[in-house]
Amino acid sequence: MNTNFDAVKLAVEAATGGKNTILFDDLGNPSIMVRIPKFKISDVIAGGSQNVHPAFIVNGVEKDEIYISKYQNIIVNDRAYSLPMQDPKTYINFDQAKKACESKGKGWHLMTNAEWAAIALWCKKNGYYPRGNNNYGCDISYPHEKGVKTYEYEGKTGRVGTGSGPVTWAHDGSDSGIYDLNGNVWEWVGGLRLKDGEIQVIADNNAAAGVDMGANSSLWKAIKKDGSLVAPGSADTLKFDYTVDPGTASANKGLAKLVTTLSHKQTSESPYSAGAFEDLTADSGITVPEILKSLAIMPHGEKDNHGDHLWMRNIGERLSFRGGSFATSSPAGVFALRLVNPRSTSSHELGFRSAFVNL
Structure with a gap:
């Protein structure tokens, strides 16, 4: 591992209390990721069972955590990466997106619906719904909240840079959260x-x-x-x-x-x-x-x-x-x-x- 990346990884973890980290693919290239610790269905659904949420069960084995890209992904050399202030990759079909994730090495994958649902349910349980670029560069209900334009569409702002919006665009309302789950692409x-x-x-x-x-x-x-x-x-x-x-x-x-x-x-x-x-x-x-x-x-x-x-x-x-x-x-x-x-x-x-x- 590159010692410079090592130092940056430690700095990211220290700055976020371990909520964010940098993970490296099998070529040693970095992605900024958000750690989501295991929880039970009852933790996010009132009256739910004590079963572990399905996002944390893979091939019958419970996982203590999953890691979600902090940012919508770009592609470099046919591989997916989570990096800030980028124009997210578009014009990509399902099978291409899956391949770009899995080509990074064992354990890497296209974010699953189970994982997305776990985060959405966490948001509802905690009473926080992230805002985002859902109205041509800004949030429809909070038009003063804007990202940095990376793509123009019909004379208006379309896509914005990954993570370029305010912290209200992160899933937990903090700098340590997952960005752009509402809008952008x-x-x-x-x-x-x-x-x-x-x-x-x-x-x-x-x-x-x-x-x-x-x-x-x-x-x-x-x-x-x-x-x-x-x-x-x-x-x-x-x-x-x-x-x-x-x-x-x-x-x-x-x-x-x-x-x-x-x-x-x-x-x-x-x-x-x-x-x-x-x-x-x-x-x-x-x-x-x-x-x-x-x-x-x-x-x-x-x-x-x-x-x-x-x-x-x-x-x-x-x-x-x-x-x-x-x-x-x-x-x-x-x-x-x-x-x-x-x-x-x-x-x-x-x-x-x-x-x-x-x-």
Whole structure:
């Protein structure tokens, strides 16, 4: 290890009380990371079980901590890095983002939905929702909060430099937090998808282990009403459906609903569902299982009216991205979830971040 990097690593840890550190990939190149210590579901969901949150279980082994990129990532020599004041990498599809993370060496991976959910639930439990670049360089509700422009879009500020906003844009409201989880660019996350409306996950945080997340991977599992994981296509698995006929026009057809049988499966790519995440409901006869709450796929507890949205299409494979972009406005936030796009999607509003776990 470079002794200069060693000294910087120690300085970062000292300055943040160990909350931040520098981790090196297998070529010795640095990324600034935020350490998230293990916690139980009951620590973030009132009345939740004493089970460890799934973000801290990889291949059946509990992990004392996970490390999340402090910043949305850039790519250098086909590898992902977390560094400040950079224009985040965009125009990258799901499989490219996954590869850029895993190429860094053992334990490096595309941030998973389980990890993102753990942080979102921590934010809600602590009553703090980070703000961010969700309105062309500033926060929609706090327009005086701005980042440093790195990309112009239609004559306005688009993306801003990673971590260039105020501390209110960090997940814990401090310099030691994870930046830009609300806005700037949407972020691919691993381990969650819709397949023809069926909610499918990769168990626990196994998606952090560099596993196959291809369209035909056998690791994708559907979810029964009791929260158990079963083979996709099994009877009475949990799905997202429209509450009205979606038709074929490109239009928002309202908030999705949790069901076991699709009544309004779309036949055209064009329509989509969108609405406030906290307003999601389930069909009668469904008690939302804890797994959906712990993975921030369904809401829990008292409404905080934070306005984050869920979007979905119930046709084909839809990979997940989180957080919002510079153009998302008030529906952006730590609970914002898009289950609308295929894995091939590439956009100036879509990026990613890597994470690390000791394997």
